[in-house]
Amino acid sequence: MSLGAYKLLALGLALFPAIISSSPIIPHYFRAIDVSRAITSKQVESDLGTALSQGTLIFGPSNRAFANATERWNTRSMPADIQVVIEVAQESDVAKVVKYCYQNSIDFLAYARGHGSTNTISKFRGIEINLSKLTEITIQHDNKSALLQGGVYADLVIKKTWDHGYIVPTGSNGCVGFFGPALGGGLGRYQGQYGLISDNFVSLNVVLANGTAITVNATSNSDLFWAMKGAGHNFGIVTSGYIKIYPKKPNTWHYHNYVWSQDKLETVFVALNKFQGTGQIPTLMGVNFGQFSIEPQISKTEAVIIWSFAYDGPAADAEELLAPFNAIPAISSTKGDVSYSELLVVQQTDINSASCSSQPYVGSNTWLQTYNITSQREIYNLFNQQIAQNPGLAPGARVFFEGYSSKTTQLIDHSSSSYPHRDEYLLVFFAVATPPDLETFSRSWADKTLAIWRAGQPGRRPATYVNYAVGSEPLESIYGYDGQLPRLRALKSNVHEAPLYT
Ligand SMILES: *[C@@H]1O[C@H](CO)[C@@H](O)[C@H](O)[C@H]1NC(C)=O
Ligand SMILES: *[C@@H]1O[C@H](CO)[C@@H](O)[C@H](O)[C@H]1NC(C)=O
Ligand SMILES: *[C@@H]1O[C@H](CO)[C@@H](O)[C@H](O)[C@H]1NC(C)=O
Ligand SMILES: *[C@@H]1O[C@H](CO)[C@@H](O)[C@H](O)[C@H]1NC(C)=O
Ligand SMILES: *[C@@H]1O[C@H](CO)[C@@H](O)[C@H](O)[C@H]1NC(C)=O
Ligand SMILES: *[C@@H]1O[C@H](CO)[C@@H](O)[C@H](O)[C@H]1NC(C)=O
DSSP states (O other): OOOOOOOOOSOOSOOOSOGGGGOSSOOTTOOOGGGSOOOOHHHHHHHHTTTSOTTOEEEOTTSTTHHHHTOOSBGGGOOSEEEEEEEOSSHHHHHHHHHHHHHTTOOEEEESSOOOOOGGGGGOEEEEEEOTTOOOEEEOTTSSEEEEETTOBHHHHHHHHHHTTEEOOOOSOTTSBSHHHHHTOOOOTTHHHHOOTGGGEEEEEEEOTTSOEEEEESSSSHHHHHHHHHHGGGTOEEEEEEEEOEEOOSSOEEEEEEEEOGGGHHHHHHHHHHHHTTTOOOTTOOEEEEEEEOOTTTOSSSOEEEEEEEESSOHHHHHHHHHHHHTSOOSEEEEEEEOHHHHHHHTTOSTTSGGGSOBOEEEEEEEESSOOHHHHHHHHHHHHHHHHHOGGGGGGEEEEEEEEOOHHHHHSOGGGSSOOOTTOOEEEEEEEEOOGGGHHHHHHHHHHHHHHHHHTSTTOOOOOOGGGOOSOSOHHHHHOSSSHHHHHHHHHHHHOSSOSOO
């Protein structure tokens, strides 16, 4: 039984709803997006060509490679107008390109794997800086950290360090860039043990909006270090960074995937609430992913409930924790013990999984504390109703649930980073791949699903994981209600003469 396709998960290096955009005080240097100067690849070639290192590619829309080069994971957040693509061959090229853009009033968009999908990206016009060739991974001699270049993605990092006997906290999807999710906090299967990805930043090499390259760490630009651990997409391009690594402990993870029919919905969510309490997911149970989806071999009209648990340790220990789920009669149940990179395959988050293919997604998402059983039933019923109206949407429609263990993320000093959601525990989202004529239908479905989740937590303020932000959420829900925004805004106007992108 296939798990069904996880078609989302953490996002790539990209620019997010810029903090400055809703600031009541518009700084004098503020440039609107539409004044980004028009530029051609020929012009860039002649201005910069000799300054950039050998192997760097500069091309525009007339090049055969352009269509691929402007591809994104969510084809609904395509930049409006990429005029030139620059695939840099060396880290040092990034500062040169950014300085050139700064001096010539050209906006730029850093690209690693293209998963960022907020609607602010679709307004972009200017130069795309493709970091994908920057893929060096160098484990340091003391085996305490690795130097990762800005274009690496989870799959590369996981394979390289695992073979060396180590693990690095990464996002859970193999195809997604490393730094994109990390700069927004960085959730992942190891966070219960080692904290968020950004909690494991040792030192970052950053290019600021004016092309100046700086080091950002606890003692050098420490304010920026705080900011870049949670709101990092707003402050610069990370060309490389030292990240903590840990010796791998067990050689295998235990996984257990279940498929349940909808009559078990209440039983399943009661069991999940009991299992995970409020932020009490057992530390080694790195993640449990769930989804509602139509699996046509089971039913074309009634979504099933699919759940996948992953435990960093032996089967016997995991199965003891999973006893309540084993007691719920399932349509199918599969389990096994696999290496960490194989775990991505069995949880369908590996680089070849459907979750990595480009689709025109419409979606919504929020954080939850626990599952409100009534709301879950309402969302489930809505899902079947909407599919009945537009059966063609079934293959690309999902409600997703991500429950990461969070002991260490909770224990880490909240003031050590700008990441605002250490006390949020369940990341839930809806996504449906939608043709243009059904966009209004899908938008309304996404909004309704979100409204039900929100109504299910009376009295709680909206909370949004920046890496999943759609772009329409209040900035406080993304960056925090506890004074983070004023501090981020002040910092942004201090360290930048121009915003990167709004
Ligand atoms: C575009 O990408 C596809 C799929 O990876 C590849 O087969 C094709 O050769 C690429 N086209 C160009 C012009 O690079
Ligand atoms: C980025 O560069 C890589 C490496 O050259 C290339 O394979 C990829 O297609 C490019 N992607 C984009 C979106 O520019
Ligand atoms: C680092 O790890 C490698 C490979 O496991 C090992 O050969 C080397 O001795 C380790 N170095 C230190 C300082 O622990
Ligand atoms: C922080 O950056 C400074 C300046 O580059 C450097 O001297 C120092 O070693 C860095 N600290 C760490 C922990 O990497
Ligand atoms: C569950 O959601 C409903 C709204 O659908 C709300 O009235 C109820 O208070 C929620 N229950 C809890 C325990 O928050
Ligand atoms: C770039 O901006 C930084 C932060 O404001 C500043 O310290 C630096 O001097 C600027 N560099 C140039 C070349 O203007």
